[in-house]
Amino acid sequence: MNYEAFFQVELDALKEDGRYRIFAELERKAGSFPRARHYAEDGVGDVTVWCSNDYLGMGQHRKVLDAMHTTLDACGAGAGGTRNISGTTHAHVVLEAELADLHGKEAALLFTSGYVSNWAALGTLAARMPNCVVLSDELNHASMIEGIRHSRAECLRFKHSDPADLDRKLAQIDPARPKLVAFESVYSMDGDIAPIAEILDVCEKHGAMSYLDEVHGVGLYGPRGGGVAEERGLMDRITVIEGTLGKAFGVMGGYIAASAALCDFVRSFASGFIFTTALPPALAAGATASIRHLKASGWERAQHQARVAQVRRRLDAIGIPTIDNPSHIIPVMVGDAKKCKMISDWLLEEHGIYVQPINYPTVPVGTERLRLTPSPVHTDGDVDKLVDALSEIWSQCALARRAMAA
Numbered sequence: 001m002n003y004e005a006f007f008q009v010e011l012d013a014l015k016e017d018g019r020y021r022i023f024a025e026l027e028r029k030a031g032s033f034p035r036a037r038h039y040a041e042d043g044v045g046d047v048t049v050w051c052s053n054d055y056l057g058m059g060q061h062r063k064v065l066d067a068m069h070t071t072l073d074a075c076g077a078g079a080g081g082t083r084n085i086s087g088t089t090h091a092h093v094v095l096e097a098e099l100a101d102l103h104g105k106e107a108a109l110l111f112t113s114g115y116v117s118n119w120a121a122l123g124t125l126a127a128r129m130p131n132c133v134v135l136s137d138e139l140n141h142a143s144m145i146e147g148i149r150h151s152r153a154e155c156l157r158f159k160h161s162d163p164a165d166l167d168r169k170l171a172q173i174d175p176a177r178p179k180l181v182a183f184e185s186v187y188s189m190d191g192d193i194a195p196i197a198e199i200l201d202v203c204e205k206h207g208a209m210s211y212l213d214e215v216h217g218v219g220l221y222g223p224r225g226g227g228v229a230e231e232r233g234l235m236d237r238i239t240v241i242e243g244t245l246g247k248a249f250g251v252m253g254g255y256i257a258a259s260a261a262l263c264d265f266v267r268s269f270a271s272g273f274i275f276t277t278a279l280p281p282a283l284a285a286g287a288t289a290s291i292r293h294l295k296a297s298g299w300e301r302a303q304h305q306a307r308v309a310q311v312r313r314r315l316d317a318i319g320i321p322t323i324d325n326p327s328h329i330i331p332v333m334v335g336d337a338k339k340c341k342m343i344s345d346w347l348l349e350e351h352g353i354y355v356q357p358i359n360y361p362t363v364p365v366g367t368e369r370l371r372l373t374p375s376p377v378h379t380d381g382d383v384d385k386l387v388d389a390l391s392e393i394w395s396q397c398a399l400a401r402r403a404m405a406a
Contacts, residue, residue, distance in 0.1 A: 018338035019359045024348065030060045033377040038354070047348065048382055050355040050372050055220055055328060056300040057377035058250030058290045067289035072282040079278035083110075083267075087278035095284045096255070098291050102218075102226050103241045103257040109267055110255050110284070112276055114215045114244030115143040117254030120272030121242060122147030122182060122211065125262075128269055129153075129178040135169055135208070137161065137183040137194070144182055144213060160187075163198040170206040179208035185228040186216035189363050189371065191329030196229055200237045209239040219248025220301060220328060225294040245287040249294070253279050253287060303376035304328060307383075311374045314387045319401030320394060323369075330372040331358075332390070334399065340368040343393050351389045 014020040025039040026047070034049040034057075058064055071091060079087035092110055099108035111117035122144055126132045133154045136144065139161075148155050159165040166181065173179060181203050186193055196212065203210045214227035222230030227243065229235045240262065245253035256263065267273055294300065308328045315322055315332070323331040334340040340357040347353040355370045363369060374383075394401060 018336075018341050021359075024354055024356070026354065028059070030065070033057045033060050034375065034382070036354070038348070038352075045352060047352045047354045048378075048385070050353060050374075050378075050386060051370075052373060052375070053216075053247040054250045055248045055373060055375055056250065056294070056304055057375055058219070058248065058294070058300070060377075061250065061290065061293065063289045063293050064250060064286045068282045068286040071285035075281040077282075078280050081278070082274065082276060083278045084274050089278070089281045089284070091281035091284035091288070092278060095288045095291075098288050099243075099255050099257055102224065102291060102295065103230070103243075104226075104235045105241065105257040106260040107263040108255050108257040109263045109273070110253060110279060111273060112253060112279060114242070114246060114254035116272050116276065117242055117244075117256055118143035118213060119147040119150065120270040121240065121256045121266050122180075123150035123272070124266050124270040125209075125211075125240075126151035126153035126180055128265070129180075132178040132180060133173055135166060135179065135181045139187055139190075140182060140184060141188075141213060141215075144184075148182065161192065161194045161199075163195060163202050166199060167202045167205070170202060170208060173206070175207065179206060180211055181208045182211040182213070184213040184216070185221075186214075186327045186329070188216050188329060189331065189358065189369075190323050191325035191327040191331060192323075193228055193326050196232060196234050196238075200234060204237070210237070211240045211242065212238050213242045215242070215244040215247060215254075216327070216329070218243040219290075219294050220304065223298070224296075225291070225301065245283075245290075249287055249290040251287040251290060252283050300376055304374075307374040307376060307378055311372065311383055311386070314383060315390070316402070318387065318391045318394075319403065320387075320390055321400065321402050328373065330374065332370040332372060334368050334370065335366055337365070337368045339397055339399070340370065343397065344370065346393055347389055351385065353386055353389055 027037040029035045036047050036049050038045050038047045079089055081087040096108040096110055126134050134148050135156050135158055136148055137160055138157045156169050158169055183194055200210055217227035219225040221228045240256050240258045242256050245251045321333045337359045344357040358371050359368045
């Protein structure tokens with residue numbers, strides 16, 4: 001087999017379909033988010049980022065940076081190895097206690113990313129419980145799907161955010177079998193929010209464990225930033241809450257929060273924990289500072305929600321099609337991979353607006369989109385510029401608009 005030729009044919013097919021991903025080379029400017037430097041073949045320019053998952057701009061917060069600088073100077077760059085050998089540091093222990101408190105759980109366990117925490121926790125729980133069956137929302141994130149696959153446990157997919165379908169499927173399973181229901185709070189591509197209470201009702205009816213991915217909820221919802229489950233007073237009913245430190249908290253890492261026994265079980269059996277170098281102490285300290293600040297401060301969440309509402313109103317007013325949802329994510333629907341990439345390129349080149357196109361396989365073919373994530377660090381001027389540019393390119397591409405809002 002000509003391996004190189006095979007690779008090139010596959011890449012050429014992606015380009016032909018308009019699905020080839022080109023990463024913009026950016027350098028974010030601390031203290032000036034959402035501004036960034038864009039490195040291109042024709043030089044370096046300034047751009048405004050409209051698709052960051054650093055939803056609140058905490059990656060530049062003074063408390064976070066000070067904690068990281070202090071810990072870096074005190075402890076050095078790395079953790080020294082895996083947690084199992086020489087890499088458990090005081091900063092890790094403090095952060096896990098902070099996360100357990102955030103979610104009202106007995107314990108928490110750190111991982112190097114949200115992807116790894118889902119893969120390791122779901123994979124370990126489902127694999128180690130004899131004859132376990134996993135019920136997975138059909139739109140769950142790839143990290144959850146891979147964790148379930150890795151477990152080799154039986155998996156049944158239930159219709160997206162459909163407690164009735166989940167109930168039907170659970171009713172057909174032997175009541176004595178271990179059952180694990182995995183779903184998300186905020187689904188990041190459509191921005192919809194799961195009916196968490198109704199799903200938990202079904203879990204409790206059938207004696208199933210519940211596993212809630214809150215990666216797009218933590219920091220953003222609830223009086224202390226504990227996520228949608230905290231906002232709705234449901235955290236105590238959930239078996240496992242999984243989250244990330246790399247989105248609203250602005251740093252890096254993933255975690256689960258649960259009972260002390262469950263966290264210890266995953267710590268003791270998960271290869272994705274045991275054999276992975278631990279997070280650097282400076283990152284752990286920065287995450288702790290971010291969590292502590294957002295537990296006490298609601299200002300960032302209030303400003304964030306206000307900015308999201310403003311952008312929605314402005315886009316509705318000019319008929320730019322978006323998916324209506326109750327979350328902070330605004331999907332601008334294009335519906336064509338080539339046009340989606342063309343619009344993204346044009347916004348970057350002509351207006352210094354960076355928003356990455358979202359194409360298949362992240363979303364189904366025909367639902368290609370721009371995923372906007374307004375933040376407290378965007379200004380009224382940023383919003384004006386974005387709305388005007390989108391209106392201009394929508395007309396140039398002769399794309400359909402919604403009926404104008406009154």
